[in-house]
Amino acid sequence: MRFDTIIIGGGLSGLVSAIECARAGQKTAVVSAGQSALHFWSGSFELLGQAGGETVIDRPLDSLDTLPENHPYRRIGSERLRTLLSKVPGMLSDAGLKSAGSLDRNHLRLTPLGFLKPAWLTLGDYVAFEAGKPLPWKKVALVNIYSYLDFYPRFLAYGLEKRGVECKMAAVNIPDLDTLRKSTTEMRATNMSRFLTDSAVDRLAAEVNKVAKGMDAVIMPAVLGIYSDAPVECLRKGVDVPVWFVPTTPASVPGVRCQLSLRDLFIRLGGEFLPGDIVKGGEFEKNRLRRVYTVNLGDMPLEGDNFIISTGSFFGHGLIADIERIYEPVFGLDLNVKGGRTEWYRKDFYAPQPYMEYGVTTDKEFRPSRKGETIENLYATGALLAGFNALKEGSGAGITLATALHVASRITG
Amino acid sequence: MMTLQQQNISDNNFESCIKCTICTVYCPVTAVNPDYPGPKQAGPDGERYRLKKPLFYDEALKYCLNCKRCEVACPNDVRIGDIIQSARIKYGRHRPSLRDSMLADTDTVGTMASAFAPIVNFTLGLKPVKLIMDAVLGIDDHRTFPKYSSLKFETWFRKNAAPSQDKFKRHVAYFHGCYVNYNYPQLGMDFVKVFNAVGIGVRLLDKEKCCGVAKIANRCVKDATRDAEINLRSIREAVGNGCDVMLTSSTCCFTIRDEYSHVLKLDNKDVRDHVSLATRELYRLVDEGKVKLVFRKDFHKRVAYHVPCHMEKLGWGIYSTTLMKMIPGLDLVRLDPHCCGIAGTYGFKKEYYNYSQAIGEPLFRQILSEKLDSVATDCETCKWQIEMSTGLPVENPISLIARALDVEATMKANGVE
Numbered sequence: 001m002r003f004d005t006i007i008i009g010g011g012l013s014g015l016v017s018a019i020e021c022a023r024a025g026q027k028t029a030v031v032s033a034g035q036s037a038l039h040f041w042s043g044s045f046e047l048l049g050q051a052g053g054e055t056v057i058d059r060p061l062d063s064l065d066t067l068p069e070n071h072p073y074r075r076i077g078s079e080r081l082r083t084l085l086s087k088v089p090g091m092l093s094d095a096g097l098k099s100a101g102s103l104d105r106n107h108l109r110l111t112p113l114g115f116l117k118p119a120w121l122t123l124g125d126y127v128a129f130e131a132g133k134p135l136p137w138k139k140v141a142l143v144n145i146y147s148y149l150d151f152y153p154r155f156l157a158y159g160l161e162k163r164g165v166e167c168k169m170a171a172v173n174i175p176d177l178d179t180l181r182k183s184t185t186e187m188r189a190t191n192m193s194r195f196l197t198d199s200a201v202d203r204l205a206a207e208v209n210k211v212a213k214g215m216d217a218v219i220m221p222a223v224l225g226i227y228s229d230a231p232v233e234c235l236r237k238g239v240d241v242p243v244w245f246v247p248t249t250p251a252s253v254p255g256v257r258c259q260l261s262l263r264d265l266f267i268r269l270g271g272e273f274l275p276g277d278i279v280k281g282g283e284f285e286k287n288r289l290r291r292v293y294t295v296n297l298g299d300m301p302l303e304g305d306n307f308i309i310s311t312g313s314f315f316g317h318g319l320i321a322d323i324e325r326i327y328e329p330v331f332g333l334d335l336n337v338k339g340g341r342t343e344w345y346r347k348d349f350y351a352p353q354p355y356m357e358y359g360v361t362t363d364k365e366f367r368p369s370r371k372g373e374t375i376e377n378l379y380a381t382g383a384l385l386a387g388f389n390a391l392k393e394g395s396g397a398g399i400t401l402a403t404a405l406h407v408a409s410r411i412t413g
Numbered sequence: 414m415m416t417l418q419q420q421n422i423s424d425n426n427f428e429s430c431i432k433c434t435i436c437t438v439y440c441p442v443t444a445v446n447p448d449y450p451g452p453k454q455a456g457p458d459g460e461r462y463r464l465k466k467p468l469f470y471d472e473a474l475k476y477c478l479n480c481k482r483c484e485v486a487c488p489n490d491v492r493i494g495d496i497i498q499s500a501r502i503k504y505g506r507h508r509p510s511l512r513d514s515m516l517a518d519t520d521t522v523g524t525m526a527s528a529f530a531p532i533v534n535f536t537l538g539l540k541p542v543k544l545i546m547d548a549v550l551g552i553d554d555h556r557t558f559p560k561y562s563s564l565k566f567e568t569w570f571r572k573n574a575a576p577s578q579d580k581f582k583r584h585v586a587y588f589h590g591c592y593v594n595y596n597y598p599q600l601g602m603d604f605v606k607v608f609n610a611v612g613i614g615v616r617l618l619d620k621e622k623c624c625g626v627a628k629i630a631n632r633c634v635k636d637a638t639r640d641a642e643i644n645l646r647s648i649r650e651a652v653g654n655g656c657d658v659m660l661t662s663s664t665c666c667f668t669i670r671d672e673y674s675h676v677l678k679l680d681n682k683d684v685r686d687h688v689s690l691a692t693r694e695l696y697r698l699v700d701e702g703k704v705k706l707v708f709r710k711d712f713h714k715r716v717a718y719h720v721p722c723h724m725e726k727l728g729w730g731i732y733s734t735t736l737m738k739m740i741p742g743l744d745l746v747r748l749d750p751h752c753c754g755i756a757g758t759y760g761f762k763k764e765y766y767n768y769s770q771a772i773g774e775p776l777f778r779q780i781l782s783e784k785l786d787s788v789a790t791d792c793e794t795c796k797w798q799i800e801m802s803t804g805l806p807v808e809n810p811i812s813l814i815a816r817a818l819d820v821e822a823t824m825k826a827n828g829v830e
Binding site: 001033034035036039040179180181182183185186188190191194226250251256264267272274275276277278294295296297298299300316317322323 | 434435450451487490700726729731
């Protein structure tokens with residue numbers, strides 16, 4: 001089967017480049033080996049939260065020179081980064097997701113443990129504060145769902161009270177969730193979101209109102225709106241004070257929503273999404289990748305003019321570590337791994353870990369190589385790339401999105 | 414040399430589970446039935462306990478549809494559905510009931526019902542009979558039974574098609590399945606029509622038994638294994654004669670390719686890749702330029718394609734949709750991937766009927782929201798469920814192609830006399 005562009009990996013990076021290719025009229029396929037790391041998403045995209053040991057608030061794109069020279073951001077350059085990333089809110093909106101944020105100034109998102117962390121874009125219904133200003137509330141109610149264990153109001157209260165917000169903690173219940181509670185293991189955000197629809201939301205709103213009186217806002221765990229905005233809008237309409245959400249322990253409702261919305265947008269644009277399939281390897285002619293073989297499609301390969309590999313880092317199985325070595329399992333691409341196992345990590349758990357920066361090395365067009373030979377029509381994007389520590393920098397989503405958009409725009413010319 | 418880790422990996426990768434809970438998000442049962450512990454708990458989590466002591470087996474595993482959507486979603490390639498099915502077989506304490514054995518034994522029931530088809534169809538449609546079956550057997554009286562055909566496909570084939578197959582140079586073997594044989598021979602006729610039109614002869618297997626999916630689901634494992642062994646023998650013989658085996662049912666195909674080895678523990682490695690779906694093979698032949706399809710100009714239809722769960726697991730929906738897109742007059746609507754809820758014999762059972770309909774509800778709603786002439790799908794039980802629940806006719810893509818094909822022009826284009 002022939003395509004213009006074939007994307008290996010159906011997470012955030014793969015879907016974003018796939019959407020761009022399909023939008024440009026290319027015949028595009030995505031091969032996705034199971035669901036992606038988006039299912040762990042907080043509801044916020046980070047661009048750059050830390051540089052040179054300092055928290056970045058203003059003009060994150062001007063702080064790039066503190067990053068290593070080979071960092072993906074520096075290779076794209078700040079001007080082009082701005083052009084590429086300014087497309088993201090529009091794409092999310094096309095997929096049906098509202099977001100807010102600016103490339104010129106980070107805002108602060110509220111983490112589930114009550115910390116404030118810099119972020120670039122946050123989904124419309126999630127708690128985000130303007131940096132450098134007092135918090136906009138005096139009194140909030142932290143409203144959990146009764147017997148839901150993956151939401152920690154005390155941590156949130158600790159974080160908010162330090163910043164002068166009086167917090168009231170409450171748990172509400174509606175009979176619609178009683179049945180779900182029968183299996184104690186199943187009282188999860190995503191499961192609740194499948195029951196919290198239609199009239200159940202009205203009942204929930206009535207319960208929330210009982211504890212929301214006199215409050216400036218209600219903060220709730222993200223347990224609504226897995227398939228659409230409708231339940232969230234309905235709850236906000238039914239509750240007398242503004243309702244905001246904080247992400248929960250995975251699987252994450254905003255994450256699943258984002259994954260499915262982007263996938264659906266890609267399919268609406270005519271793309272082929274192959275779920276639950278694994279690319280086993282490919283055939284090269286000279287330095288070009290001609291076709292890839294998958295587990296499900298067997299002896300019928302996918303042929304393409306261009307390929308993008310967005311298989312993630314260790315967590316997404318884009319990189320595999322065994323006792324002796326670290327490798328890229330699809331094509332055996334060249335990596336920046338140095339030394340043996342003892343060099344991969346530092347004993348201080350909180351120190352920047354060398355393995356976090358491991359990934360596929362590429363030329364300036366993000367084309368990886370095998371045994372030193374660049375593959376002319378294969379591009380790598382997202383967490384699979386070498387040369388950054390997303391955790392320390394607070395840069396994971398930005399790199400994922402920027403490299404995907406950069407590569408897609410090169411391919412679609 | 415195998416590493417120590419490799420030697421300790423189980424058949425179904427259950428050690429690879431990182432407890433991420435992603436499978437639970439995509440389980441159609443969890444969304445409607447809180448009595449089901451969910452795929453993570455029923456699968457890898459529960460397995461750890463069961464390996465310690467079988468008494469940890471939870472009868473609620475019976476609610477699993479075996480749709481395998483958990484496996485498609487799993488980022489770590491854990492065969493969650495296989496773990497659950499294997500546990501039901503290994504630890505299930507109740508023997509299959511009379512009703513379950515009847516629903517599972519499609520060959521015996523089908524043979525009998527075909528012999529008296531008009532009476533059986535009439536009787537099964539009567540409200541009093543349905544009420545009795547509901548009360549005595551536990552087959553839900555809301556369920557519409559598929560009609561039985563008085564002419565079995567095999568009988569039709571031997572009489573009408575077999576004599577003319579020798580003239581073809583190449584042949585495929587057709588595993589028609591119980592549904593085509595006892596209920597809907599037209600699909601088999603359509604398959605023969607399409608393959609003959611492009612110059613490929615059709616043979617039947619020496620002996621064909623039910624693929625076994627219903628017996629596996631109802632834990633009649635001994636019978637399923639016996640049937641599977643007969644099928645594998647026939648498939649080996651056909652493959653030995655140079656005939657690949659084609660199916661028009663995604664579930665039968667999936668069962669023979671994957672459930673035989675994963676659940677029944679039969680070795681089918683030698684023939685697995687020779688067992689394929691008709692749409693996949695037809696697509697391959699067209700794509701490689703080996704055959705041409707010429708379609709009628711007066712065919713106009715707006716059709717929505719539903720990917721059956723086992724088709725999603727096979728990963729071959731793309732072949733059916735790509736073929737349908739080749740039909741110039743066909744306006745193809747893609748439906749969201751969603752289980753229809755019937756899961757073979759599951760939706761016939763009184764205790765599951767309401768869950769079955771609740772699971773399929775979003776799919777039915779989407780189908781009814783589109784202005785469609787019909788729905789296409791590769792699975793017969795999805796067909797029953799969607800027809801009963803939406804009132805729209807449902808066809809196999811092969812039947813659609815047969816209907817849209819300009820047979821004479823296609824024969825000419827492929828040099829068939």
